Amino acid sequence: MPDAAGIGVEPALIDPTSPVDTRDPDWQGQSMDYWPCYSDISPKARGAYLSWLAGGRANPNAYIGYVFLYFYGLERRLLTEIPELDNSGAERAILVAEVRRLLQIYSGNRSFKGYAEGLLEAATLLDPAVRYDRAAPPVTEWSHELPIDLKIGLAQLAVEGRAVPADWALSWYAHHPDTYLRTPAVRCPNEFLELFTKRYRAKFGDGLVVKPNKPRLSVSYYAASIGFQGHVDLENTALPDVGRLSGPITKLRDIVEAVTSDLEAYSRYLGRYPDGAGSPAAIALLPDGVTHKPSPETDALWSWAAQCIGSDGRGVISAQELISRWPTKTGKLAKADSVAVAQLLEHRGLGIEPDVRFGGTTPTPTSSIVLFRRAERPVSAPGVEYAAALAIINLGMLVATADGTVSEPERRTLRELAIDELDLSEDEQLRLDAHAALVLTKPPTPAVLRRRLESLSTSRRATVGRLLTTIAAADGQVTPDEIRTLERLFTTLGLDPGDVYGSLHAAATDDLTRAEIPGKQKAGLRIPPSPASRQDSTTLTLDPERLARTRAESVLVAAELAEIFADDEPVAPPSPPPVDEAAVDGLDDAHTRLFHLLVARDTWSRAELDELAAEVGLMPDGALEALNEAAYDRTGEPLCEGSDPLDINQDIVKDMLG
Structure with a gap:
């Protein structure tokens, strides 16, 4: 039987006339070549190989060369014979399941893992089953290539003129090699998907409809078997390669970046308090359109606030009653707490006066506050008048x-x-x-x-x-x-x-x-x-x-x-200290200077980071490693996250400064 290339004998072919030594099998594969062929291996190796086959092909300690020899036969059947058969779906499914089973047992061998995953991708390309009616491939932080299931699903949607569902659109963006999901999307995946879905549907209705392009969907697979003589190029002529289009990615980028920015404060809070989801402070930071199960403390605060409001739509109470229900260690509200309180109440259609976002003062234990019902369309910042x-x-x-x-x-x-x-x-x-x-x-x-x-x-x-x-x-x-x-x-x-x-x-x-x-x-x-x-x-x-x-x-x-009667200045982020005023434990002068330059903003591009590092005479990657090491030593959290853009964890800046 000729091999797939038509040059030699099929390596996986078992010739029953070849001698087999079952009394002294070569379990360790010491007599095996790198590219084995059944007709060429020793009788002792044949004895070990046939014993492994008869034992269910499941011994995790088997010599990997025997696994590959069996794998050669799966390659040939899936890539050269199954595509030529009618009604081959059932057999294809059995063979694919067998490859997955082997992968589960022998994935510890990196070479076998790579070939097995490549074969599964190649076999999937020729599988006509519909993909888009199932959940999209999971979102990852970064990928160098779109998964084949994602490519096929997008192609099928384009061919049928169907809209791309929100989860498929996000998976497409996340796996695209020219994109990168920042920390909020990775740290808060459920909240990110929920908000992305709402924004995506608000902009595109049922979803983007992508027109088929001319290039066909193809896969280049480097076969493990020497019988293929290297690369195997496969093409599905019925499906366009829409995954390579850049236009849809550009449209999605605006939504992804906006959602990421809206979740930054919430993400930073969870970075500092991993178990804080659902707490009053965490719920307050959630942007409109995102839901999360509130903690009992949050529910209790909402219930109390609603009960304070009378039939006229408002109620005057002591600020101390509110402060006692807010998680503060000092017994007082800082400006940031005041903003969080207002945002938390806003989630239930309630408001507070004074509100620092509207020029009000921060409530004190001895002052009064007014809780009131908001309009159907609340505003979070004062208008010009x-x-x-x-x-x-x-x-x-x-x-x-x-x-x-x-x-x-x-x-x-x-x-x-x-x-x-x-x-x-x-x-x-x-x-x-x-x-x-x-x-x-x-x-x-x-x-x-x-x-x-x-x-x-x-x-x-x-x-x-x-x-x-x-x-x-x-x-x-x-x-x-x-x-x-x-x-x-x-x-x-x-x-x-x-x-x-x-x-x-x-x-x-x-x-x-x-x-x-x-x-x-x-x-x-x-x-x-x-x-x-x-x-x-x-x-x-x-x-x-x-x-x-x-x-x-x-x-x-x-x-x-107006300005004369303003109770207070609008809330603004704290200004960074001058670079020569505050030392940071574990950092020399150059790294301390870079630290203060970076914490002046929440986000930096890679190009900007390179300029700042050059300004203080440091290599950017090494400097970031030193900054994060100092941050971990002091707070248990990194100071810098992501690569381009680079996100600064402002929550730990004060802790690093002591």
């Missing part, structure tokens, strides 16, 4: 609380000034209501106003004065307490307190508002008589046209007051 609305609320509450109470007309006027003339989302409006409730627990004082209005021009201060009197007269009555407060505020503003009555009279004219003003009126000023139809002197009457002008002016003032 939110700060102006906040200034109106803060300034208005200063006057409105002067008489010990805030009337409903005053509330309504404040809300109209803060909302109607400004472009605010529904969620921002609900937040302003919550902020107003918070301000009532501790209204701003004139001293606060004095400190924050020093930078205003004289003309703007006069406008602020008119705004204050408009708010005071909003409920149709101006009490003696409110007048005294206005006089103090006018003095604070550097205005003549005697102008309070003039401003109130201007606000009390029929075409704007009608209010009762106690006390002796200033000479030369007269409150116009009310229309005969109005008998109730406390009724608030507003002229829409003039009110619009007043509100517009108020909004301009509020916009200027």
